[in-house]
Amino acid sequence: MFHTYEEALDWIHSRLRFGIKPGLKRMEWMLEKLGHPERELKAIHVGGTNGKGSTVAYLRSILHESGYKVGTFTSPYIEQFNERISVYGKPIPDQAITDMTNVIKPLADELEATELGSPTEFEVITAMAFYYFAKENPVDIAIFEVGLGGRYDSTNVIEPLVSIITNVGMDHTQILGNTIKDIAYEKAGIIKRNTPIFTAIKLNEALAVLQEEAKNKHAKLFQLGVDFFTSNYKPIDNGEQFTFSSNKLRFEKLELSLLGQHQTENAAGAIAALLYLNKTGHIEVKEEHFRAGLKKAYWPGRLELLSKSPTVLIDGAHNKEGLQAFAAAIKSRFQGREINIVFAALKDKDLTEMFGILNSMEADLYLTQFDFPRAASAVELKDMSGNPNAKIHHDWPQLLKQLISSSKPDELIAVTGSLYFISEVKPYLSEVLQTTKR
Incomplete structure (x- = not known):
């Protein structure tokens, strides 16, 4: 009982x-x-x-x-x-x-x-x-x-x-x-x-x-x-x-x-x-x-705009099709803006095509990790990414806090990847954004 x-x-x-x-x-x-x-x-x-x-x-x-x-x-x-x-x-x-x-x-x-x-x-x-x-x-x-x-x-x-x-x-x-x-x-x-x-x-x-x-x-x-x-x-x-x-x-x-x-x-x-x-x-x-x-109709974690100033968006794009939709939405809505993408994923996903989409976007790519049994490490993601310019960051809360505090008015911070990652990120971001409202 x-x-x-x-x-x-x-x-x-x-x-x-x-x-x-x-x-x-x-x-x-x-x-x-x-x-x-x-x-x-x-x-x-x-x-x-x-x-x-x-x-x-x-x-x-x-x-x-x-x-x-x-x-x-x-x-x-x-x-x-x-x-x-x-x-x-x-x-x-x-x-x-x-x-x-x-x-x-x-x-x-x-x-x-x-x-x-x-x-x-x-x-x-x-x-x-x-x-x-x-x-x-x-x-x-x-x-x-x-x-x-x-x-x-x-x-x-x-x-x-x-x-x-x-x-x-x-x-x-x-x-x-x-x-x-x-x-x-x-x-x-x-x-x-x-x-x-x-x-x-x-x-x-x-x-x-x-x-x-x-x-x-x-x-x-x-x-x-x-x-x-x-x-x-x-x-x-x-x-x-x-x-x-x-x-x-x-x-x-x-x-x-x-x-x-x-x-x-x-x-x-x-x-x-x-x-x-x-x-x-x-x-x-x-x-x-x-x-x-x-x-x-509301559905959390799917191309969800958490803040307009600073501009912060989260999206559980956990496979190729999800990332294609993510990339299309970013292109149509945030064209010409400086874009930072924070990405974490599960290691059992087919990441090759996903990185093909991420690497084709005109954005700064940050690879990170989170506490989940099947999650890939930031280093593993970097090895799979084929992107020499992708940045590794092991501590995603610290990374997000840094990106938010230094963001410019025309900048977008987009967090994407595993839905399990998004479920950890959203409550943290909501709290950080509450204290940094402009």
Whole structure:
């Protein structure tokens, strides 16, 4: 029995020692013991390599504007652990974590004694989310973000109203496979029989895999550029503007607060999915809800501008596709400014192409490290970078403090790389910037 939040969290994090164990049997075992809470939920399932979190944010915000009580399950966290399970966009209370850990731990102990073995940290948290949204604090709609891949991800026990696959890129290759086709196959595993699937995938090789899976499952596939469209893109002062259209309607001059042209595609997938649910009578959402929800949607750590004076931006660009979006946003919004990039990454990432993007940017590059088991050291990053001008700095808090204190009015400090790095950086930067406001 856990009496405090700290005790409960320590136990949850202790499950990290079991690593990543793809498969659904442990989840199915725990959920059966819990009375199958996942079957009581109206759910939306969101997978993909990049853009999952932003898509969840758009879905949640639009549904909130329409008056629905929405639960979201996301990973990893940026500011606090509890945000992984949220209701109305607010992280669940510490006491709820403690209470649910007391429900799940006896099951984890029992499961450990079977041939299935111990549940992982992610499986434990996923089971907690199902239980919380169905039993403890019932929601109208639950949105589940895939943790890794899709086919054997812990979240893939749900039968959603719709599924969304944002895109496919080369990430987690040591688990998902070394080709786009292999990775697309794993992502396509969330497609369920007779359940519509929405996607913004552009790569033909990945799209072919999705089309085949959708055909086999008799799932209607809705594609960006075929069934719904974005146009008239324009960066505006505090975000992005674009037009969404489908065969039957058109929303002009939609505004987003999240930065980057790629966000218009994430938003379009969310709009298309919700329009389908509107049409089929599962929800009722009006145009004004779409407009207000898109503008209010917030997702920490993704091209997030923490300060304008000094100009400080953070972005969890943890793979090639993420860094491409990062570079494009920097080019469109900060052209002609002096740019400092602070970068840290996990050593199990394919960093060659990532450094190709970073090295092509007209910026001073600082390589650093952070306290995480899989993090690359600053020296390792320098060796992989192929950039003789990249600067090594082992102490990232000291580096950021120096850059902020010496920054000029037209200078940009952009911190990017691993989301785990960003989750450490953001609270520190918020505190430093509070004391250095100009």
